[in-house]
Amino acid sequence: MRIGELAVRTGVSRRSLRYYEDQGLLVSARSPSGQRHYDEEHVRRVRLIRSFLAAGMSSGTIAEMVPCMAEPSRGRAERALVLMGDERERLCSALDGLAAARRELDRLIEVNRRYLAADEQS
Amino acid sequence: MRIGELAVRTGVSRRSLRYYEDQGLLVSARSPSGQRHYDEEHVRRVRLIRSFLAAGMSSGTIAEMVPCMAEPSRGRAERALVLMGDERERLCSALDGLAAARRELDRLIEVNRRYLAADEQS
DNA sequence: GTAACCCTTGACATCCATGTGAGGGGCAAG
DNA sequence: CTTGCCCCTCACATGGATGTCAAGGGTTAC
Structure with missing residues (x-):
């Protein structure tokens, strides 16, 4: 191909x-x-x-x-393993950050919904 | 401040x-x-x-x-709500993607570990 | 052999959040 | 008043993954 x-x-x-x-x-x-x-x-x-x-x-x-x-080679593999550990750490933090952002977003959505609902009333 | x-x-x-x-x-x-x-x-x-x-x-x-x-204004809030829905969608996909990447990474780490362990033996 | 379409390299362009530096003013303590 | 440190705006630079264009060659089918 x-x-x-x-x-x-x-x-x-x-x-x-x-x-x-x-x-x-x-x-x-x-x-x-x-x-x-x-x-x-x-x-x-x-x-x-x-x-x-x-x-x-x-x-x-x-x-x-x-x-x-x-x-593969021994040295290469060892360096890679360290790097992978770091990256895994990064990934986990990013995952946490994303989840937190989603929570914030959900909160904003809720606030906005309430605002529109109240507006509906008036 | x-x-x-x-x-x-x-x-x-x-x-x-x-x-x-x-x-x-x-x-x-x-x-x-x-x-x-x-x-x-x-x-x-x-x-x-x-x-x-x-x-x-x-x-x-x-x-x-x-x-x-x-x-806040009615129109603004409605537009924002749509946008937030889209972004929430994006966030969820990103979250999935990140989780998938972490799984791949874990697989690589495992493969690398095995390689080093085997190397130890020889 | 020629048309149609794929491929090559190289270089310059783009987006977006930031960095950086120049040139100048604000404000508090001696 | 001066020294030191903070602030202002403007503007150019950076990095990383991509887009895009140019000039040219490969491959396939008629």
């Missing part, structure tokens, strides 16, 4: 896919003429990248975590 | 506080010489803004939601 198909299958623009490769998140096989070729594994990888990006990780961070799946 | 104190009390830079005002998120009383003055209510407001910004809302979105607390 070439980049266009991967883009369609993952819903990620070609531009972004090339960017991910540039950042070391995604490795493609190249045809003699330089065109990128991908397989099913790449589809899963792209989904993982998106998930992590959407969770607020930088491409640099992902680049240090994910590729150690490809060519 | 002037802007410096508000900055310290909320942990938000003066620059950002001025930016919030610029975007219509925060309204300050001005002294004759133009200096901004704030009270306890502003502290709470800034915390709310931060919470929403951290949750990924744009300042424009917040600007349409929050100020209708100050000078």
Whole structure:
């Protein structure tokens, strides 16, 4: 599969896919003429990248975590493990923050509802 | 309280506080010489803004939601209510996405642990 | 071989919250 | 009055993921 198909299958623009490769998140096989070729594994990888990006990780961070799946080494794995711990911490805080924001939002919604209901009365 | 104190009390830079005002998120009383003055209510407001910004809302979105607390009107409140519903939806998706990312991360951590444990053996 | 469509790299553009610096005024204590 | 520290506005810079455009080559089918 070439980049266009991967883009369609993952819903990620070609531009972004090339960017991910540039950042070391995604490795493609190249045809003699330089065109990128991908397989099913790449589809899963792209989904993982998106998930992590959407969770607020930088491409640099992902680049240090994910590729150690490809060519693992002791040092790499140890560093990655530390990083992953940090990121997990971050994720948990973000989750808390989001939940708190939702509560605030619910409160605002309630206040607004009451306001409209009172307005209805008058 | 002037802007410096508000900055310290909320942990938000003066620059950002001025930016919030610029975007219509925060309204300050001005002294004759133009200096901004704030009270306890502003502290709470800034915390709310931060919470929403951290949750990924744009300042424009917040600007349409929050100020209708100050000078409410029927139309404003109705529009805000719709917007808040949308944002709540977004928040829920984001929450799901974050939780999913954490699961993926936990899986990676586990894989990495196993790898290191196996390496230990050899 | 030529049309139609995909791909390549490179570079400049965009958005948004912030940082940063310049140039200037406000206000309190010595 | 001066020193020190806070404040003001304006404006340009930054970073990170993407969009977009240009100039050119690859691939496939007729």
